[in-house]
Amino acid sequence: MNDFYLRFIDNGKSLAELRGLLWYLPVDDVGKVSKAARWDLATLCGLVTPPYFWHSSLGYDINALDALNVLREQQNLPGLAVQPLPEHWRDFYQATLLNELLVKRNKPGHALLNVGRPLRIIATCADSEAPWDLTPATIQRAYNIALDIGSSGKIAANISMVVRTLIDGLHIADRSPLSKHCFAYPNQSSSEDKVAQLKRGNNTYRQTNKLRAQLSDRKGAAKLPSDKAFWELVRIIFTKQPKTFVDAIRFNQIKVAIACGFRVGENTLLPLDWARWHEYLATDGSPAGAKGGISRSLSVRNFAEKQDEDVGTEGIVLVENTQHAPSIFEDLISEALGEVERLTTPLRERLRLQITSGRLMPELASDALAPAWDIYSRVTGSLEFTSLPMPKDLVEKYRETFDSKYLDEIRQWQIDRIRTHGLSHNCLKYFNKWPIAPRRADGSLFVGTVDWRKAHFRVSEVEVLIQNSMASKLPDTKAFLLRDGERLYSTELMFLMPIRAHIESRNGGLLDINRYFAVGRASSQDLQFHLGGGANNIFSRYGQTDEDRALSLNTHSLRHLQNAELFRLGVADTIITKRFNRHSVAQSYVYDHRSLAEDxxxxxxxxxxxxxxxxxxxxxxxxxxxxxxxxxxxxxxxxxxxxxxxxxxxxxxxxxxxxxxxxxxxxxxxxxxxxxxxxxxxxxxxxxxxxxxxxxxxxxxxxxxxxxxxxxxxxxxxxxxxxxxxxxxxxxxxxxxxxxxxxxxxxxxxxxxxxxxxxxxxxxxxxxxxxxxxxxxxxxx
Incomplete structure (x- = not known):
């Protein structure tokens, strides 16, 4: 054990003590931290939840352990069982999390996934080695295990980063530097190409791609979206009819991302009151446009990220700013955000009632009895609750316009037929698993067989059940804190989404946005997933060819694209810096991807x-x-x-x-x-x-x-x-x-x-x- 390790752990314990955190957490035999003792990392950073980020595991990484046991079997070594990390590794892991969150001020997702998980993978591969006693063989083993379990190369790249910046950078290991041992085994050389490609696209001052061979070659071109992915995405969002309600919202999100170049977090937090019009007059009071100038311009109110003043006394605060919209994009931005406001009106009204009343179903009295089919539609979001198929003409009209009035018509059509045709199989299957007993219309319990056409549930009992067993679907009712001390609720944000609504995407049904109780704000992870390399992204659902359906796009590349275009068109670097809420011109040049000829x-x-x-x-x-x-x-x-x-x-x-x-x-x-x-x-x-x-x-x-x-x-x-x-x-x-x-x-x-x-x-x-x-x-x- 060396002094560098001891000092790092002592600093971590001091941070935990200042925040009232328990350091020696109780864990089970696989390293899982009990719910009562786990750390709420989002609250620790002063972030509004959801999403939640929990420090809930102090055990080996399961996927890494499976791959490691395969390797050990090839070496005629016994396999390792899932178990808690050794004490020295637990201390190191927890001190690292607190250092990332409270010292470096990074976000919980980054601390857990990009730093914490690679550290646990290294600990999994370390066997009996302590953090200060790490050997080159262990580092290389961990790197190759990461290549094996990750398809994109991201995990392996994070292993290399953690070794370089944490273990080597803080002199934790006696044998440092160890980062030079992050290279592939001979049989893994092809997988390492993905890591190299990933590093070329990272937003960092280091460039690992080759020298430009021609004047037309762009600087850091890997950070820009590929031509095929970008133009296919443009074709999809401007020409294709969205198949689902949430896709209709996502399409407009992407339009705004292309036109404004916001960070993905700034995009998802756009306020409902976004438009700021500016009028310009000549010295004689006449419109400036009559004298060759501009009479009117539009700017977009937004909340800027990565600002020095985003930390208040109560935690993270939103920093308000505005971004002027180029005149060629004014109509595009106005139409996109106007459409989103129309689509989200039913969700917004319900969320307002939930915030003011503190209840999940505020339209219904707490002691009221609601029909079973009504509860089913409100809780699951499914509009289909009778055994008959929904009327095709109304379904087609709704999917063409996403006008919520057609949902009311479809619902009433089914209500009129419940008595004669009964409830759907999915509806009955759902209620058979419920712990709440159904009641008759007079409030008495059913005896014997339940007639689900006449069954009811007490609203208060349903709300208690949701609170206790559906925590991940609870609406977003917590408020953001603004820099001026005011509070901003999710109802005042533009992009609202139904939470975990799989009825449309997974089952091909219709989501009843007029009654679904789980309403929340759009998340950055949602847009990143649906543009990323996942199996069910926007490209795979709307692409024309097999090649198109295999495409993906990094959301941040759209920001790089707009910056590069502004540079290419000769816009002053000071204007670009101000437009994107940066503190120095040097930060903007990281996004300058002009070729030398364009420069x-x-x-x-x-x-x-x-x-x-x-x-x-x-x-x-x-x-x-x-x-x-x-x-x-x-x-x-x-x-x-x-x-x-x-x-x-x-x-x-x-x-x-x-x-x-x-x-x-x-x-x-x-x-x-x-x-x-x-x-x-x-x-x-x-x-x-x-x-x-x-x-x-x-x-x-x-x-x-x-x-x-x-x-x-x-x-x-x-x-x-x-x-x-x-x-x-x-x-x-x-x-x-x-x-x-x-x-x-x-x-x-x-x-x-x-x-x-x-x-x-x-x-x-x-x-x-x-x-x-x-x-x-x-x-x-």
């Missing part, structure tokens, strides 16, 4: 440069953007200062006819007639300029590691085993290594070797300026 296209050339060759114009734009440096650039700037633009442009047209992207950076030297004597190996060349392309660093680091390996091999080899000329090989490798180190510490736009050799050697120096000159080359005597 340069926004630079206006000065007068007189129109006659330059296209490649020379391209180089001039790079100089104006301060993306390249070098002798030719310095000479150009000197001529421009001394002799003016015309002479400088003529010089640039002659000398810098192209821009060359090398593995080391940019070079603007002319190689049209005279090729590079070093074949673009730019060690010590003063023409080299570092580029701002972040992928370049990875390439240079790889080259540096290769040179280190070469030097190490030569120096560690016995003298008698070295090849002839090893001194020259060693000197060459050390020289290259020294140059690479200088390049790596040089900032973008600067020259690593300002005083280096000018490797440029024109042909005239060798053969003269004309064919009559004496060749200046060596000849044998």
């Amino acid at each position: 340069l296209a926004n630079i206006d050339l000065p007068s007189g440069a129109e006659d330059m060759a296209p490649r020379a114009q391209e180089t001039l734009k790079m100089i104006m953007a301060k993306k390249i440096r070098g002798p030719i650039v310095d000479e150009f700037l000197k001529i421009q200062k001394d002799l003016g633009d015309d002479q400088a442009f003529s010089y640039l047209s002659a000398e810098a006819d192209g821009l060359h992207a090398t593995p080391f950076g940019f070079c603007v030297n002319s190689f049209t007639v005279d090729p590079c004597p070093k074949h673009l190996e730019c060690y010590d060349c003063r023409h080299l300029t570092r580029s701002p392309i972040s992928e370049e660093n990875q390439n240079l680091q790889q080259l540096k590691q290769r040179m280190i390996d070469v030097v190490t091999v030569i120096e560690t080899s016995p003298p008698q085993a070295r090849n002839v000329g090893w001194q020259n090989q060693l000197k060459h490798a050390q020289s290259r290594l020294e140059s690479l180190e200088k390049i790596l510490v040089t900032a973008p736009g600067e020259r690593p070797f300002p005083d280096g050799k000018d490797l440029y050697n024109p042909v005239e120096n060798k053969r003269g300026s004309t064919i009559l000159d004496e060749p200046q080359i060596w000849r044998p005597m």
Whole structure:
């Protein structure tokens, strides 16, 4: 046990004590924490529930344990049983959760799934090893188990992240660093490709994709939605008729996501009172549009995430902001949100009654007796409760418009036929499992066989049953706290959804939104699931071809797409930063995915440069953007200062006819007639300029590691085993290594070797300026 581990655990215990949390939690024989003792992580962070996030398990990860036992069987080792984690691992796990939530201020879902679960997988694979005693073999085993149990590579990527940032970063393990051992076994190499692909799409400053081979290649293109997925999604939401009520809401959510570029959490929390119209007048009081300006514009009220001021005295608060809508999207946003408001009106009215009354079925008196079919429809959401099929014409009209008046007509049609045809099989099957005894219309209990056509239930008993046994379907009645101290209930949010309503999607029935009791706000997880790679996402339900139905899309990629488009269209970075509620312009450039050609296209050339060759114009734009440096650039700037633009442009047209992207950076030297004597190996060349392309660093680091390996091999080899000329090989490798180190510490736009050799050697120096000159080359005597 080392001091770093002890200090980390002590800090965790201090945080638990300050929050009144029990540290030594009672667990059963498989590590499950008792309900009375588990930690409510959402409340701990000050978040409004649902959704709930519970610290409810201190046992081995079941899926990882199954995969581990398969591996142990192949190694002729006994299998391991499900059991609680050892005490040291429990302490480490709990301290990690509190560190993520209370110190780093991350969300409970991230703490449990992205950090907590990988840690439990490592503990599952550690056998008798304590956290400070972890070995490379254990880390590699855990990484490969994660590759085995995860189809997307996300779990394995999280294992690598936890080892790098937590175990190595905090020096928990004595043998750190251990993250370099997160690589696949030979038989798992194909699975590791998914991890690499996932890392390329992560929203991080590290770029692991290859260098751009062409000017049209985009920076960090993996963060953008694929062309096929994006345009197929556009086709679906704008041309297809939604099959279900909740899909109709989701389609409009996606329209807003495309038009506004909100984070998925900001999208789901859009307020009902969203529209803010701004009127603009000229100095004489007339509309600005009459004088060539804009008379009216629309902005969308929203609650911005990731704000410094989102923590209040009582927990997380909502920070109100507005986002101006581009004029081309005003009608789209207004129509989409207007349609959602229409669809959710019945849900909103019921939720308002539930909040004010504190009851689940406020339309009915607490001591009233309600018909069994009515209770069935209210609790399950199913509109079909008679043994007859519902009228097709009314069903088709409803599915075309999702007008709730047709639900009332269908319900009344069934009520008129209950006496003669009775209740449906599903309805009877449902009530046969209920612990509540049915009653007659006078309140007396049935004796013997129950006539379900005349059966009733007392409303208060049904509400108690729901409270006790259907906690996951309870309506969202808790209020959000705003920064100004006011409270915002879910009824004031735009996107409301029926909770766990599987009648339409799973059973093909109709959801009675006019009576279903379980109403809640839309969740981020819902939209992420229905656009992600799940088996029943929007693409699989509405795609045209098998290829279309296999598509998926990251919700955050739509935000990257809009940012990139705004950059491409030349919108100022300050405006983009303000639009997306960021604190600095640098944050916006993480979302800049323009190709170099698009980046340069926004630079206006000065007068007189129109006659330059296209490649020379391209180089001039790079100089104006301060993306390249070098002798030719310095000479150009000197001529421009001394002799003016015309002479400088003529010089640039002659000398810098192209821009060359090398593995080391940019070079603007002319190689049209005279090729590079070093074949673009730019060690010590003063023409080299570092580029701002972040992928370049990875390439240079790889080259540096290769040179280190070469030097190490030569120096560690016995003298008698070295090849002839090893001194020259060693000197060459050390020289290259020294140059690479200088390049790596040089900032973008600067020259690593300002005083280096000018490797440029024109042909005239060798053969003269004309064919009559004496060749200046060596000849044998």
